[in-house]
Amino acid sequence: MVKLTQQRQSILDLINASNRHWDADEVARALSDAGQAVGIATVYRGLAALEAAGLLDSIQLADKKRYERADKAHHDHMICTECGLIEEFTRETIEVLQLAAAKERGFELSGHQLTMFGRCKKCSLEKV
Amino acid sequence: MVKLTQQRQSILDLINASNRHWDADEVARALSDAGQAVGIATVYRGLAALEAAGLLDSIQLADKKRYERADKAHHDHMICTECGLIEEFTRETIEVLQLAAAKERGFELSGHQLTMFGRCKKCSLEKV
DNA sequence: GAAGGGAATGATAATCATTATCGTTATCAT
């Protein structure tokens, strides 16, 4: 089990109290603002440790990794390339088909990431 | 339309003649080995231009971007976390369900990436 | 409850993919 140090507990509490997808820098800044400053290296290590322990989930974006609470049902993401909004969605059938495709190739699945990109409803309406 | 310079043509030919997923460095090295050295910055720009023109496809992995031929039907990827093998697969139903999920939220879809991670058949059999 | 070992922390340097800069070169139209 992970050792839940003060710093890791702060990181976990922060993320669990929100519904956002945080990058390391945002976490460090938020903790600092809350008077619980944690070194940036410790934030990176803490996020990785908490994810390895199953206490956090993450999505890998092109430039950076973002973390979120792990106490929600599995879901995938839809990201607005214009405003950055991240919406979540679930399609059980997609999950089933993924497993089938993997099994078909003798692939022992350990994880997956489905991310869709586009313009959110709000951005689609605005402007051109 | 993209201007197909010597360099870009070399990049395109190299990738089109293969079935691999190349990163920028591999492309530069291969071209160099073939006596058609192209500056690394030009490789990066060329890959981006060719993709924008629809002449190449790409997948964004955690650490780097990899490019492949665009003259194949759309497909998603299954990556072996042990040997790096990248297998391709297609599930039309998954595509349809993605569109449905997007439409449901008023999302104007422009692209998506579904990547599954695990151990390939070969690696699953070997070792523990 | 002092001592020692191992893990965690934090400041900072290092890494690595990608992008920016900028002088040079190729291309194309006047």
Place this chain on the structure above:
DNA sequence: ATGATAACGATAATGATTATCATTCCCTTC
């Protein structure tokens, strides 16, 4: 040929993440 414009290439800069290493924190043992 002249000039405009885009592409090239060498190299510097950027930015996220990881590595280093001295210091601090926890446990376990005596």
